Amino acid sequence: MGRTLQKVTYQRAKELMKKARNGQRKLTGNTYLFLMPDNLSYGICYHRTTIIVIHPNNRYTLNSGGWRTVTTKQRMNNLAGAHVFQHDWQWFYGDKNTPYSDHCTIDESGKLV
Numbered sequence: 001m002g003r004t005l006q007k008v009t010y011q012r013a014k015e016l017m018k019k020a021r022n023g024q025r026k027l028t029g030n031t032y033l034f035l036m037p038d039n040l041s042y043g044i045c046y047h048r049t050t051i052i053v054i055h056p057n058n059r060y061t062l063n064s065g066g067w068r069t070v071t072t073k074q075r076m077n078n079l080a081g082a083h084v085f086q087h088d089w090q091w092f093y094g095d096k097n098t099p100y101s102d103h104c105t106i107d108e109s110g111k112l113v
Contacts, residue, residue: 005027005028005031005074005075005078005079006078006079007078007079007080007081008027008033008042008044008052008054008079008080009054009058009108010042010054010055010056010057010058013033013042013054014042016033017033017034017035017042020033020034023035024045027044027079030046030047031044031045031046031075031079032044032045033045036053040055040056041053041054041055041056042054044075044079044080046067046071046072046075047067049063049064049065049067049072050063050065051063051064051065051072051075051076052075052076052079052080054080058107058108059105059106059107059108059113060080060081060082060105060106060108061103061104061105062076062080062082062084062100062102062103062104062105062106063102063103064076064091064100064102065102066102068086068091073085073086073091080106080110081106081108081109081110082106082110083110084100093112094111094112098112
């Protein structure tokens with residue numbers, strides 16, 4: 001089994017990227033950390049989809065890219081401290097009253113902004 005993934009804060013992303021090769025740093029499996037084109041934020045890419053953007057203010061933007069898989073959800077929860085879960089084939093955020101939507105932003109404590 002793979003290693004447990006830890007939340008990646010902006011500062012941790014900055015540190016990890018110091019040892020990056022070819023502009024990216026492998027976190028696990030098909031999951032990579034990279035500097036976004038704005039040269040300020042960091043992205044976490046799973047396969048070919050940027051599922052998390054880490055902003056300098058330690059806010060995170062989440063995006064499944066339409067790939068609502070168990071692994072995508074796990075990466076969001078572990079690497080961004082999100083609270084995404086599935087119930088009856090639908091994704092929710094935090095509770096069953098808040099449907100998940102791509103491009104939502106959460107703060108460093110995992111609360112929707």
